[in-house]
Amino acid sequence: MTIRSKIGVVSCSGECCSLGTVSRTATRKILEDLKPRETVTICLPLFLAGDAGERNFAREFPTVAVDGCHKLCATKAIEMYSGKTAFTINVKALLDEWAVEPPVSRRELTGKDMEIVARVAQEILHHIDVIKEGLDGEILYKNGLGRRS
């Protein structure tokens, strides 16, 4: 039997610009559509406003931080209060790399904006799969059921 641990996906709150909206929407896409049974999330401000239970999040779940801009609030908050992130997705850097403009509105996403969201979600998905692959290998190894490559 393979023990399947869940992966944390934590988005920045990003209320100040549309990059935050892309981060949150892509994160929700993972949680609702692409990996609903294999992922969990937490509201970012709970790291400061919550208790020890919330601060244990990144220690319990290998966590992907989804940051809208270069300030990397999700990554910083997770690492300040909870633990090392497994990976950081920087949405602004991705859009620059793809030569894509961010959405105009932070409140309403167009069809074209949703294509960006889908692309970002695929990036998150890829890193979740990489983490899970490593994690499954680790768990199998710890249980004497397999070998670390």
Add this chain to the structure above:
Amino acid sequence: MSEKPILIIPCSGIGKPFGTISRDATFRVVDDLRKGKTETNCLSLLVTGDEEATKQIQLSRCIAIDGCPLECARKNIEIAGGRIAAHFRVMDLLRENRALRPRQITFLDEDGIKLSEILAAKIAMKVDELRGKQS
């Protein structure tokens, strides 16, 4: 002299519709209903102790909009040394509007949109009241 905008900080809820409602209502006020008289910023910046955001919070009158009883927006503003001029909770709004049952998180459904509109109207009224008090 122009009056300093009132800072509206919604919770960053991502796991339930309440956070989406708080954020959507904030955008309605800041981008539309009271554009120029209000502004918002990322709550995450307060969580990480961003110097600029903390200073902005300390120099502004703040309205906290919380989705759930954990009240992350209010708590984080207070931790950052901000002054809470008003506080709204989506949970209270739900009690006042029991017929409305929002279910969608990513994009609000009809009931979620109605609650967001009601909340935005309340926030806008509070902004007017606060601005009236100051002048």
